Amino acid sequence: MSLLGIVNYWVFVALMMLGFYALIARGHLVKKLVGLSVFQASVFLFYISLGKVDGGEPAILVDDPTTIYSNPLPHVLILTAIVVGVATLAVGLALAVRIREAYGTMEEDEITEMDRTA
Amino acid sequence: MNLVLDIALLALMGIVAIAIIRLRDLVAVTMLASIYSLLAATMFVILDAADVAFTEAAVGAGISTVLMLAALNLTGFTEKAPLRSAFVPVLIVIATGLVLGYGMMDLPRYGDPSAPIHLHVAPKYLQDTGPEIGIPNVVTAVLASYRGYDTLGETTVIFTAGLGVTLLLSGRRRRRATPESSS
Numbered sequence: 001m002s003l004l005g006i007v008n009y010w011v012f013v014a015l016m017m018l019g020f021y022a023l024i025a026r027g028h029l030v031k032k033l034v035g036l037s038v039f040q041a042s043v044f045l046f047y048i049s050l051g052k053v054d055g056g057e058p059a060i061l062v063d064d065p066t067t068i069y070s071n072p073l074p075h076v077l078i079l080t081a082i083v084v085g086v087a088t089l090a091v092g093l094a095l096a097v098r099i100r101e102a103y104g105t106m107e108e109d110e111i112t113e114m115d116r117t118a
Numbered sequence: 119m120n121l122v123l124d125i126a127l128l129a130l131m132g133i134v135a136i137a138i139i140r141l142r143d144l145v146a147v148t149m150l151a152s153i154y155s156l157l158a159a160t161m162f163v164i165l166d167a168a169d170v171a172f173t174e175a176a177v178g179a180g181i182s183t184v185l186m187l188a189a190l191n192l193t194g195f196t197e198k199a200p201l202r203s204a205f206v207p208v209l210i211v212i213a214t215g216l217v218l219g220y221g222m223m224d225l226p227r228y229g230d231p232s233a234p235i236h237l238h239v240a241p242k243y244l245q246d247t248g249p250e251i252g253i254p255n256v257v258t259a260v261l262a263s264y265r266g267y268d269t270l271g272e273t274t275v276i277f278t279a280g281l282g283v284t285l286l287l288s289g290r291r292r293r294r295a296t297p298e299s300s301s
Contacts, residue, residue: 009222011128017215018135025207028197030144030190034151037182038135041158044174048165053236054229058168059256061248068231070166071240072256078170079261080272086177086185087279093189094286100193107198 008049016042027108029096033089040085044078051075120164127164131157142197148186155179169257 019042022035051071059072096106103111134154141147155178162171226233243260251259261269 005227006222006225008124008128008228009225010219011132013215013218013222015128015131015135016218017211018132018139020214021207021211022135022139024210025200025202025204026139026197027200027202028144030186030193031147031197034138034147034186037151037178038138038154041155041174041178044170045158045161045165048162048167048170049228050225050233050235051167052165052229053231056166056229056231058166059244060168061244061254061256069244069256071236072243072260073235073240075167075170075257076260076265078167079173079257080268082170082173082177083272084275086182087276089182090185091279091282091286093185094283097189097192098286106193109201 009046012042012046012049016046027110029099029106029108030093032108033092033096036092037085037089040081044081047074047078047081123164124161127157127161131161142199144190144195144197145187147197148183148190151186152179152183155182169255 016039019035019038019040023032023039024035026032026035051074053068053070056068056070059069059075061069099111100106103114105111105114131154134150134157138147138150138154141150155174159171159175159179162168162174226235243256243264247253247256247259251263253259
Protein backbone atom coordinates (compact mmCIF):
# COMPACT_ATOMS: atom_id res chain seq x y z
CA MET A 1 0.00 0.00 0.00
CA SER A 2 2.90 2.36 0.71
CA LEU A 3 3.58 2.26 -3.02
CA LEU A 4 0.67 4.61 -3.43
CA GLY A 5 2.44 7.16 -1.25
CA ILE A 6 0.98 10.56 -1.79
CA VAL A 7 -0.93 9.71 -5.00
CA ASN A 8 -3.91 8.60 -2.90
CA TYR A 9 -4.25 12.12 -1.49
CA TRP A 10 -4.15 13.62 -4.97
CA VAL A 11 -6.97 11.33 -6.11
CA PHE A 12 -9.03 12.53 -3.16
CA VAL A 13 -8.32 16.12 -4.20
CA ALA A 14 -9.43 15.30 -7.75
CA LEU A 15 -12.72 13.80 -6.45
CA MET A 16 -13.18 16.80 -4.20
CA MET A 17 -12.70 19.14 -7.15
CA LEU A 18 -15.31 17.22 -9.19
CA GLY A 19 -17.80 17.86 -6.38
CA PHE A 20 -16.65 21.50 -6.18
CA TYR A 21 -17.25 21.86 -9.93
CA ALA A 22 -20.82 20.54 -9.61
CA LEU A 23 -21.29 23.01 -6.76
CA ILE A 24 -20.15 26.15 -8.57
CA ALA A 25 -20.83 25.44 -12.26
CA ARG A 26 -24.27 23.84 -12.29
CA GLY A 27 -27.38 25.94 -11.81
CA HIS A 28 -29.89 23.54 -10.25
CA LEU A 29 -30.04 23.84 -6.46
CA VAL A 30 -30.39 20.10 -5.77
CA LYS A 31 -27.47 19.41 -8.12
CA LYS A 32 -25.40 21.87 -6.11
CA LEU A 33 -26.26 20.02 -2.90
CA VAL A 34 -25.29 16.70 -4.50
CA GLY A 35 -21.99 18.33 -5.48
CA LEU A 36 -21.55 19.44 -1.89
CA SER A 37 -22.14 15.85 -0.71
CA VAL A 38 -19.51 14.52 -3.13
CA PHE A 39 -17.12 17.22 -1.91
CA GLN A 40 -17.79 16.26 1.71
CA ALA A 41 -17.40 12.51 1.17
CA SER A 42 -14.04 13.13 -0.51
CA VAL A 43 -12.84 15.29 2.40
CA PHE A 44 -13.89 12.51 4.78
CA LEU A 45 -11.92 9.97 2.75
CA PHE A 46 -8.85 12.19 2.83
CA TYR A 47 -9.14 12.70 6.56
CA ILE A 48 -9.63 9.00 7.32
CA SER A 49 -6.73 8.04 5.06
CA LEU A 50 -4.44 10.19 7.24
CA GLY A 51 -5.28 7.89 10.16
CA LYS A 52 -4.38 4.69 8.32
CA VAL A 53 -1.33 2.77 9.55
CA ASP A 54 0.35 0.17 7.33
CA GLY A 55 -0.74 -3.30 8.42
CA GLY A 56 -3.13 -1.73 10.93
CA GLU A 57 -6.40 -3.13 12.18
CA PRO A 58 -9.62 -1.24 13.00
CA ALA A 59 -9.38 0.28 16.48
CA ILE A 60 -11.29 -2.50 18.24
CA LEU A 61 -9.12 -3.88 21.02
CA VAL A 62 -8.14 -7.55 20.90
CA ASP A 63 -6.09 -9.63 23.36
CA ASP A 64 -3.06 -10.03 21.09
CA PRO A 65 -0.61 -7.30 22.25
CA THR A 66 1.31 -7.24 18.94
CA THR A 67 -1.69 -5.89 17.01
CA ILE A 68 -1.19 -2.52 15.33
CA TYR A 69 -4.27 -0.31 15.36
CA SER A 70 -5.09 2.49 12.95
CA ASN A 71 -5.55 5.89 14.50
CA PRO A 72 -9.11 6.11 15.92
CA LEU A 73 -9.23 9.90 16.35
CA PRO A 74 -9.95 10.86 12.70
CA HIS A 75 -12.72 8.26 12.76
CA VAL A 76 -14.39 9.95 15.73
CA LEU A 77 -14.19 13.38 14.10
CA ILE A 78 -15.55 12.14 10.78
CA LEU A 79 -18.43 10.27 12.45
CA THR A 80 -19.54 13.64 13.82
CA ALA A 81 -18.92 15.33 10.47
CA ILE A 82 -21.05 12.80 8.53
CA VAL A 83 -24.02 13.32 10.82
CA VAL A 84 -23.66 17.10 10.77
CA GLY A 85 -23.29 16.87 6.97
CA VAL A 86 -26.67 15.21 6.59
CA ALA A 87 -28.20 17.83 8.90
CA THR A 88 -26.91 20.67 6.70
CA LEU A 89 -28.10 18.77 3.62
CA ALA A 90 -31.60 18.57 5.11
CA VAL A 91 -31.65 22.31 5.84
CA GLY A 92 -30.32 23.05 2.35
CA LEU A 93 -33.02 20.93 0.72
CA ALA A 94 -35.72 22.59 2.84
CA LEU A 95 -34.43 26.00 1.72
CA ALA A 96 -34.45 24.81 -1.91
CA VAL A 97 -38.07 23.70 -1.56
CA ARG A 98 -38.99 27.12 -0.14
CA ILE A 99 -37.12 28.90 -2.95
CA ARG A 100 -38.98 26.82 -5.49
CA GLU A 101 -42.27 27.83 -3.82
CA ALA A 102 -41.40 31.50 -3.92
CA TYR A 103 -39.80 31.69 -7.39
CA GLY A 104 -41.31 28.71 -9.22
CA THR A 105 -37.89 27.53 -10.36
CA MET A 106 -34.81 25.74 -9.01
CA GLU A 107 -32.32 27.21 -11.51
CA GLU A 108 -29.91 29.70 -10.00
CA ASP A 109 -29.70 31.80 -13.20
CA GLU A 110 -33.46 32.30 -13.37
CA ILE A 111 -33.65 33.17 -9.66
CA THR A 112 -30.88 35.78 -10.02
CA GLU A 113 -32.62 37.17 -13.11
CA MET A 114 -35.93 37.49 -11.23
CA ASP A 115 -34.18 39.22 -8.34
CA ARG A 116 -32.57 41.68 -10.76
CA THR A 117 -35.81 42.58 -12.56
CA ALA A 118 -37.92 42.69 -9.40
CA MET B 119 -5.16 -7.03 -2.65
CA ASN B 120 -5.87 -3.76 -0.87
CA LEU B 121 -4.00 -1.91 -3.59
CA VAL B 122 -6.22 -3.39 -6.32
CA LEU B 123 -9.38 -2.60 -4.34
CA ASP B 124 -8.09 0.90 -3.63
CA ILE B 125 -7.48 1.66 -7.32
CA ALA B 126 -10.76 0.06 -8.46
CA LEU B 127 -12.84 1.94 -5.88
CA LEU B 128 -11.21 5.30 -6.55
CA ALA B 129 -11.65 4.82 -10.32
CA LEU B 130 -15.32 3.96 -9.82
CA MET B 131 -15.80 6.99 -7.60
CA GLY B 132 -14.24 9.19 -10.26
CA ILE B 133 -16.56 7.78 -12.94
CA VAL B 134 -19.61 8.23 -10.70
CA ALA B 135 -18.63 11.82 -9.85
CA ILE B 136 -18.24 12.70 -13.54
CA ALA B 137 -21.61 11.07 -14.31
CA ILE B 138 -23.18 13.13 -11.50
CA ILE B 139 -21.91 16.32 -13.15
CA ARG B 140 -22.99 15.35 -16.68
CA LEU B 141 -26.44 13.85 -16.08
CA ARG B 142 -29.49 16.12 -15.98
CA ASP B 143 -32.03 13.54 -14.79
CA LEU B 144 -32.00 14.32 -11.09
CA VAL B 145 -33.38 10.96 -9.93
CA ALA B 146 -30.40 9.31 -11.63
CA VAL B 147 -28.11 11.91 -10.03
CA THR B 148 -29.55 11.10 -6.60
CA MET B 149 -29.01 7.37 -7.14
CA LEU B 150 -25.44 8.01 -8.29
CA ALA B 151 -24.84 10.13 -5.19
CA SER B 152 -26.05 7.17 -3.14
CA ILE B 153 -23.67 4.85 -5.02
CA TYR B 154 -20.86 7.34 -4.44
CA SER B 155 -21.54 7.20 -0.70
CA LEU B 156 -21.61 3.41 -0.77
CA LEU B 157 -18.25 3.31 -2.58
CA ALA B 158 -16.89 5.76 0.00
CA ALA B 159 -18.18 3.44 2.76
CA THR B 160 -16.34 0.49 1.16
CA MET B 161 -13.23 2.65 1.00
CA PHE B 162 -13.60 3.41 4.72
CA VAL B 163 -13.53 -0.35 5.44
CA ILE B 164 -10.22 -0.61 3.58
CA LEU B 165 -8.95 2.36 5.59
CA ASP B 166 -9.80 0.49 8.86
CA ALA B 167 -12.67 2.83 9.77
CA ALA B 168 -15.47 0.31 10.37
CA ASP B 169 -17.63 2.70 12.42
CA VAL B 170 -17.34 5.43 9.82
CA ALA B 171 -18.24 2.93 7.09
CA PHE B 172 -21.43 1.96 8.94
CA THR B 173 -22.42 5.58 9.41
CA GLU B 174 -21.63 6.57 5.83
CA ALA B 175 -23.64 3.63 4.45
CA ALA B 176 -26.62 4.36 6.71
CA VAL B 177 -26.58 8.15 6.64
CA GLY B 178 -24.83 9.05 3.37
CA ALA B 179 -26.27 6.32 1.16
CA GLY B 180 -29.56 5.90 3.05
CA ILE B 181 -31.00 8.98 4.73
CA SER B 182 -29.47 11.52 2.31
CA THR B 183 -31.01 9.69 -0.65
CA VAL B 184 -34.44 9.62 0.99
CA LEU B 185 -34.20 13.36 1.79
CA MET B 186 -33.15 14.21 -1.76
CA LEU B 187 -35.91 12.12 -3.34
CA ALA B 188 -38.45 13.77 -1.03
CA ALA B 189 -37.20 17.22 -2.04
CA LEU B 190 -37.24 16.30 -5.75
CA ASN B 191 -40.78 15.01 -5.36
CA LEU B 192 -41.78 18.51 -4.27
CA THR B 193 -39.78 20.39 -6.89
CA GLY B 194 -39.45 18.40 -10.14
CA PHE B 195 -37.05 15.86 -11.56
CA THR B 196 -35.03 17.45 -14.37
CA GLU B 197 -32.34 20.08 -14.59
CA LYS B 198 -32.21 22.56 -17.47
CA ALA B 199 -29.20 22.66 -19.76
CA PRO B 200 -26.60 25.10 -18.42
CA LEU B 201 -26.61 28.48 -20.16
CA ARG B 202 -23.39 29.88 -18.79
CA SER B 203 -20.00 28.98 -20.12
CA ALA B 204 -18.11 26.57 -17.87
CA PHE B 205 -14.76 28.26 -18.48
CA VAL B 206 -14.42 30.28 -15.25
CA PRO B 207 -15.59 27.44 -12.93
CA VAL B 208 -13.18 25.00 -14.62
CA LEU B 209 -10.36 27.49 -14.11
CA ILE B 210 -11.25 27.99 -10.42
CA VAL B 211 -11.53 24.24 -9.84
CA ILE B 212 -8.18 23.47 -11.51
CA ALA B 213 -6.44 26.29 -9.64
CA THR B 214 -7.87 25.14 -6.29
CA GLY B 215 -6.95 21.54 -7.05
CA LEU B 216 -3.37 22.48 -7.91
CA VAL B 217 -2.98 24.55 -4.73
CA LEU B 218 -4.37 21.71 -2.57
CA GLY B 219 -2.19 19.16 -4.39
CA TYR B 220 0.86 21.33 -3.80
CA GLY B 221 -0.05 21.70 -0.12
CA MET B 222 -0.23 17.91 0.20
CA MET B 223 3.36 17.38 -0.97
CA ASP B 224 4.59 17.87 2.59
CA LEU B 225 2.18 15.37 4.16
CA PRO B 226 3.52 12.13 5.62
CA ARG B 227 3.26 9.22 3.18
CA TYR B 228 0.05 7.18 3.16
CA GLY B 229 0.10 4.58 5.96
CA ASP B 230 3.37 5.83 7.48
CA PRO B 231 3.34 4.58 11.11
CA SER B 232 5.78 7.30 12.27
CA ALA B 233 3.57 10.17 11.09
CA PRO B 234 3.07 12.80 13.84
CA ILE B 235 -0.68 12.09 13.98
CA HIS B 236 0.06 8.57 15.28
CA LEU B 237 2.57 9.63 17.95
CA HIS B 238 0.49 11.91 20.19
CA VAL B 239 -2.90 11.54 21.92
CA ALA B 240 -4.01 8.50 19.89
CA PRO B 241 -1.68 6.02 21.71
CA LYS B 242 -3.06 7.24 25.02
CA TYR B 243 -6.62 6.46 23.98
CA LEU B 244 -5.58 3.08 22.59
CA GLN B 245 -3.79 2.18 25.86
CA ASP B 246 -6.27 3.58 28.36
CA THR B 247 -9.61 2.66 26.79
CA GLY B 248 -9.40 -0.96 27.97
CA PRO B 249 -8.74 -0.28 31.68
CA GLU B 250 -10.66 3.01 31.93
CA ILE B 251 -13.80 2.47 29.86
CA GLY B 252 -13.86 -1.31 29.60
CA ILE B 253 -15.23 -1.65 26.08
CA PRO B 254 -13.14 -2.88 23.14
CA ASN B 255 -14.25 -0.33 20.54
CA VAL B 256 -11.96 2.69 20.96
CA VAL B 257 -13.95 4.87 18.53
CA THR B 258 -17.13 4.39 20.55
CA ALA B 259 -15.26 4.96 23.82
CA VAL B 260 -13.84 8.29 22.61
CA LEU B 261 -17.13 9.37 21.03
CA ALA B 262 -19.48 8.52 23.87
CA SER B 263 -17.26 8.71 26.95
CA TYR B 264 -14.05 10.73 26.61
CA ARG B 265 -15.64 13.30 24.32
CA GLY B 266 -19.24 12.77 25.43
CA TYR B 267 -19.94 16.50 25.70
CA ASP B 268 -18.90 17.01 22.08
CA THR B 269 -21.40 14.36 21.05
CA LEU B 270 -24.02 16.18 23.13
CA GLY B 271 -23.13 19.32 21.16
CA GLU B 272 -23.53 17.34 17.95
CA THR B 273 -27.04 16.27 18.91
CA THR B 274 -27.79 19.94 19.57
CA VAL B 275 -26.73 20.67 16.00
CA ILE B 276 -29.03 17.92 14.71
CA PHE B 277 -31.87 19.28 16.84
CA THR B 278 -31.31 22.79 15.48
CA ALA B 279 -31.27 21.47 11.90
CA GLY B 280 -34.49 19.53 12.51
CA LEU B 281 -36.06 22.64 13.99
CA GLY B 282 -34.92 24.69 10.97
CA VAL B 283 -36.36 22.20 8.48
CA THR B 284 -39.65 22.06 10.38
CA LEU B 285 -39.93 25.85 10.50
CA LEU B 286 -39.02 26.24 6.82
CA LEU B 287 -41.55 23.69 5.63
CA SER B 288 -44.34 24.11 8.18
CA GLY B 289 -45.94 26.99 6.27
CA ARG B 290 -46.34 24.89 3.12
CA ARG B 291 -49.71 23.35 3.78
CA ARG B 292 -51.23 26.59 5.01
CA ARG B 293 -50.02 28.51 1.94
CA ARG B 294 -51.31 25.86 -0.42
CA ALA B 295 -54.72 25.91 1.30
CA THR B 296 -55.07 29.65 0.52
CA PRO B 297 -53.45 30.06 -2.91
CA GLU B 298 -55.01 33.48 -3.64
CA SER B 299 -53.21 35.09 -0.71
CA SER B 300 -49.82 33.78 -1.85
CA SER B 301 -50.24 35.02 -5.40
